[in-house]
Ligand SMILES: Nc1ncnc2c1ncn2[C@@H]1O[C@H](COP(=O)(O)OP(=O)(O)OP(=O)(O)O)[C@@H](O)[C@H]1O
């Protein structure tokens with residue numbers, strides 16, 4: 331008799347074990363998806379939730395660089411992947427943990443799709459409150475594979491910067507989410523403002539996220555300030571919520587985590 335679970339059974343088991351699935355998407359590259367995914371994950375973990383973060387940016391995997399730590403994934407007795415343990419209640423998995431550093435990942439759609447299915451169904455994630463997916467920019471194969479594999483998820487966070495808010499690519503990202511019959515959990519405006527001494531400046535303009543939120547009737551879940559020190563820390567693999575305590579940007583990530591937790595419970 332064959333005791334192997336079917337693909338569908340593996341995904342239903344995952345869905346039984348994970349309370350909330352949240353994907354982080356953007357219309358354009360470089361707006362801060364990975365920064366948001368990583369620091370949202372550490373903030374949620376520090377609030378006591380069991381969290382998993384999965385890097386779905388197959389060609390440009392970045393979470394390890396920003397999350398730090400030397401933990402590596404393992405294999406359990408059922409030959410399932412065991413994600414790397416970053417904190418006692420934070421696990422992470424990225425293709426960059428499995429391939430040689432510096433080597434390009436030249437995979438087309440079907441291969442990416444099967445990798446994503448393995449990261450979901452053939453991985454021992456254990457019991458989680460939140461599973462966060464860091465997506466590549468735009469609405470390509472990875473986002474499609476994720477949503478096709480999991481079906482309905484709790485929500486998708488759309489990250490944008492103020493100057494991009496009004497642009498087509500953000501609207502396209504939102505339209506993609508709706509066309510997949512999924513929910514936009516809310517918008518995160520990254521590089522929303524900058525604090526210079528006691529003055530707040532808006533290098534990329536102001537009010538964009540609010541306009542978008544009003545137009546689509548979705549909440550602004552977070553406004554993340556721009557902070558050069560944060561950039562340095564992220565480059566060194568030091569998540570802001572763990573290594574930059576007391577800063578404005580740390581506070582903004584904690585607020586984001588609170589808002590995300592509140593909004594999924596709705
Ligand atoms: N609020 C911020 N303040 C300062 N630097 C930031 C901030 N947000 C992001 N950065 C920096 O901007 C760069 C791009 O951010 P990030 O990699 O998170 O974007 P991304 O949307 O994931 O990019 P990609 O589309 O390539 O995946 C990184 O070097 C990051 O450290």
Ligand SMILES: [Mg+2]
Pocket residue numbers: 363364365387392464465466
């Ligand atoms: Mg990224």
